[in-house]
Amino acid sequence: MGLKHDQGIVLRTYAFGEADNIIVFLSATNGKVRSVAKGVRKTKSRFGGRLQPFMHVDLVLYEGRNLDTITQVETIESYPNIRTDLDRFVEASTMLEVADAVAQEDEASAGLLLLLHRGLLALNDGVGGADLMTVYMLKVAGVLGLAPSLRSCAGCGASSAERFSFDAGGVVCGSCAPSGAYKLRDGVTARLAELADSDIQNLPGPSAVPPSETLGVTRRFLEYHLERKIVSMSVMQE
Incomplete structure (x- = not known):
């Protein structure tokens, strides 16, 4: 010792x-x-x-x-600055909760730590809201090897994928869609793909797709694979 x-x-x-x-x-x-x-x-x-x-x-x-x-x-x-603004505080608390849920003891977590650090820096610098949280959770899914397929069918790779399945791991075509797959509003999948590809400290501009909609899909996807609710999100969305 x-x-x-x-x-x-x-x-x-x-x-x-x-x-x-x-x-x-x-x-x-x-x-x-x-x-x-x-x-x-x-x-x-x-x-x-x-x-x-x-x-x-x-x-x-x-x-x-x-x-x-x-x-x-x-x-x-x-x-x-996170401690001076309630919205930033709740969003930062959500980031910590998600990191706590996915991190394991005695397992290197350099990618997750860097993502959390950059997410907190973004909040501290005044970037926040649903799009930031969507990007953070999509990138956490990527760190875990669970990034959803957003540009082609998760089952067969077809480009005409119109439904989303948590179980299948992203968008799916009609032939591959399992029970429970649901149709997303036009533009949601494209916006999710844009957010997934973006830098957490340099988010894309506004979209016609409501940020709450892309965040809702991402939250449910991550909760499904974590097998637990993200409690801080309930406060954030009140």
Whole structure:
């Protein structure tokens, strides 16, 4: 046992004992990591607010038998504007929730960490709304190897795919459409494909397709494959 170094974005925290917290953070090399921050809930904690959700931090940890203990923390990025706007805060919380749901312990997550960092930077810089969340979730699906087929039938590759199936993995033609596949409004598939190809910090311009519609399809697709609801989205869409 000894000291080790790591860095990542804090996903969530929860109480542990009278004054300690468990800090759950996403690391590029170690995936989802749980560690102890001793005395962090005390008024004069030496950690201050540096171990709150959304904080991108550099850490020194003392290796423990079950949980490592955080001994030093330095801020890399705090994304300060997220905390000043309720919409940004809810959208950022959704990003953290999704990352927490897909990240695994002891599994390298460099792609997911970079995506989360760039998504939070976009929010901090004033980019937000349904299109940003759609792009984020489509790219999370891509990181997981679950990116939906949006330009051709997921079953046979035909270009005339008019229905969408969560089970089949994207758009499907009439011949391949399983039970439960449903027809999307004109333009939705093309807009989804445009968003999937875009940079999360440089979104395409507005579309005639309502952003809530593309987000709804993407949310349900990801929830289907995660086998869980994205709770923060319920707050976002109220």
